[in-house]
Amino acid sequence: MGANYTPSQGWFHHWLDFDLDAVRSDLDALVALGLDHVRVFALWPVFQPNRSFIRPRAVEQLGHLVDAAAERGLDVAVDALQGHLSSFDFVPSWLRTWHRRNMFTDPEAVDGAARYLETLAASLAGRPNFLGMTLGNEVNQFAGPPHPDPDPCTYEEAGRWLTRLLDVCERAAPGRLHTHAEYDAVWFQDGHPFTPAQAARLGRATTLHSWVFNGTAQRHGHDGTATVRLAEYxxxxxxxxxxxxxxxxxxxxxxxxxxxVPPEHAAAFATATLDNALTCAELSGITWWCSHDVSRELADFPELEYGLGLLTSDGAVKPAGRAVAETAARLRTGPPRPARRTTALVLDAGDAGTAPHRSVCAPGGAFFEAWVRLAYQGVRAGAVLADRARDAAHLEGRGITEVVWPSDVK
Structure with missing residues (x-):
């Protein structure tokens, strides 16, 4: 149980005025909540302002942050290609305007990103509390609409990009939790070049970003079954x-x-969401977004981004922070007890590799709404791809004894 670290002073711009004492204070506050890890974000233009130059001072500061976390018993996962954070894009100048090139397909651009990831991973490889690299935060949002200036690619090109950069991380820091992270277009948007198969098969783990503003809360309300079980889904x-x-x-x-999710319901939402996620045997970790609120001194954020922290920007614990701390305390006393999911709903998104009809999984889609109806009926359902729905060995290996098609759920 951990948090995505949003520094209380300066947000992610803190790399420009790095203050290790302020970082230590922030980390102490997270330890006080009972958390055991943080995910941290290196701003790409700050760390690699030129394709052939990675700033040694920035790499050194990242190491100091990881060491400060180790002193407090916190593990650290590091995101490199930032990329996209809270509605702002941080892309180095060597990819934009006069030097415009596609970050996913231009050979020199990919070489530059690989060199950057290799440098960060190698610098952290000897630190026991370094969990691993995530290539970047929701980098798939650059690959197409609704981004205003996309870097288009095919799903084959996206797959090659992911494979190459993950391999670079593995060579530089063998055996660590090297992953990639996408926003939910990867699961929901027909034709999106980053695919569910890539998300679920490349890297050491599948990462999920569960945000109920994707249409779920709009359709089902802040405390609806679909809303508080979106992460589980x-x-x-x-x-x-x-x-x-x-x-x-x-x-x-x-x-x-x-x-x-109205602020007065945030704690209840957090508890219900986490409790439902903890019924999943596959779940390996939870990282709340985010550690600290964005200071109101910073301008132009979408309104919702200012108040997502477990703590305020001046360090006061919020109701959601107390709820997460209570869940962390329960997990320290004993592991969760996952539900047995003997019923699986059949997911047919077309070809399993490209998922041309994956919008069935989105809020309002046939698969999504059928899964929610089962949830209303008290069924903790799993999911099985249509091409595996009659594979007896696959079903047996997952403990599935009943297969249900969405059209059969009344």
């Missing part, structure tokens, strides 16, 4: 695409966005 969808039924799933981002 996404874990089951991800498991359906995995080749290994035991592949770990990391709930890498989950939060309570106002006003869809």
């Amino acid at each position: 996404l874990i089951q969808v991800a498991t359906a695409w995995a080749d290994d039924p035991a592949r770990p799933v990391w709930l890498q981002e989950v939060g309570a966005p106002a006003p869809l």
Whole structure:
């Protein structure tokens, strides 16, 4: 149980005025909540302002942050290609305007990103509390609409990009939790070049970003079954695409966005969401978004981004922070007891590799709404791809004894 670290002073711009004492204070506050890890974000233009130059001072500061976390018993996962954070894009100048090139397909651009990832991973490889690299935060949003200036690619090109950069991380820091992270277009948007199969089969774990502002809370309300079980649902969808039924799933981002989740209901939402996610045997970790609120001194954020923290920007614990701390305390006393999911809903998104009809998984889609109806009926359903629905060995290996098609759920 951990948090995505949003520094209380300066947000992610803190790399420009790095203050290790302020970082230590923030980390102390997270330890006081009973958390055991943080996910941290290196701003790409700050760390690699030129394609052939990675700033040694920035790499050194990242190491100091990881060491400060180790002193407090915190593990650290590091995101490199930032990329996209809270509605702002941080892309180095050597990819934009006069030097415009596609980050996913231009050979020199990919070489530059690989060099950057290799440098960060190698610098951290000897630190025992370094969990691993995530390539970047929701980098798939650059690959197409609704991004205003996309870097288009095909699903084959996206797959090659992911494979190459994950391999670079593995060579630089062998055996660590190297992953990639996408926003939910990867599961929901027909034609999106990053695919569910890539999310569930490449890297050491599947990462999920569960945000109820994707249409779920709008359709089902802040405390509807679909809303408080969205994270659980996404874990089951991800498991359906995995080749290994035991592949770990990391709930890498989950939060309570106002006003869809009113602030007075944030604690109840957090408790219900986490309790439902913890019924999933595949779940390996939860990282709440985010540690600290964004200071109101910073301008131009979408309103919901200012209040997502477990703590305020001046360090006061919020109701959601207390709820997460209570869940962390329960987990320290004993592991969760996953539900036995003997019923699986059949997920037919077309070809399993490209998922041309994956919008059936989105809020309002046939698969999504059928899974929610089963949930209303008290069924903790799993999910199975249509091409595996009659594979007796696959079903037996997952403990599935009943297969249900969405059209059969009344």
